Amino acid sequence: MNIHKNARLTPLRREEMALAVMKGSLSQAQAALKFAVTAKVVKRWVERYEAEGRAGMADRSSRPRRCPNATGKAVADRIIALRRQRFTAKHIARVVAVSPAAVSRVLARAKLSRLKDLKPAEPVRRYEHDDPGDMIHIDIKNSVASTASDTASPAIAPATPTAAASAGSSSTFASTMPRVSPSRRSCRTRRRRVPLPSSRRRLPTTQALASPPAAS
Helix, strand or coil, rough: CCCCHHHHHHCHHHHHHHHHHHHHHCCCHHHHHCCCCCHHHHHHHHHHHHHHHHHCCCCCCCCCCCCCCCCCCHHHHHHHHHHHCCHHHHHHHHHHCCCCCHHHHHHHHHHHCCCCHCCCCCCCCCEEEEEEECCCCCCCEEECCCCCCHHCCCCCCCCCCHHHHHHEEEEEECCCCCCCCCCCCCCCCCCCCCCCHCCCCCCHHHHHHCCCCCCC
């Protein structure tokens, strides 16, 4: 039972009020004043406790016991049959001679309010296997082994499979999903050529500049 925050009486308070009136400790007017309700409410809960006991202190459904103006089963079945023939709600209302609101209520209960509900639902397709490990995707990543020449030079290691294989590579299992080829090509840096020591021009030292030229 969901009691709202402004409820003055809960099932326990109703029972306490009814027992106080039945035992004679409080009159209906005094009980109404003490529990902040009307005398009519006190009388109702006292009569219900006398008839049903503690079980009668719970809230009852507000749904009517009978509805004489409800749509009959034969009319509802005919509405559903016409709906399965892809009739619109307004057309069904004219054919069956009922109001469009009645047609809407019947279709809502039958879960046929939308035309796409008439199509059978597609089965759920799952990517499953009977036993674990039946199908495994393995990604192999080639890692280039560094050499002495690569360490000495600041150039980036080759990224192509042929160059990687020539330089020496090792395979590593990186993930369980297929690897996607890179969208960008790796850029190589241009090596700067340094002249050899033999081809360098020797500049005069400070001592040579300070000494006078030799006499001829």
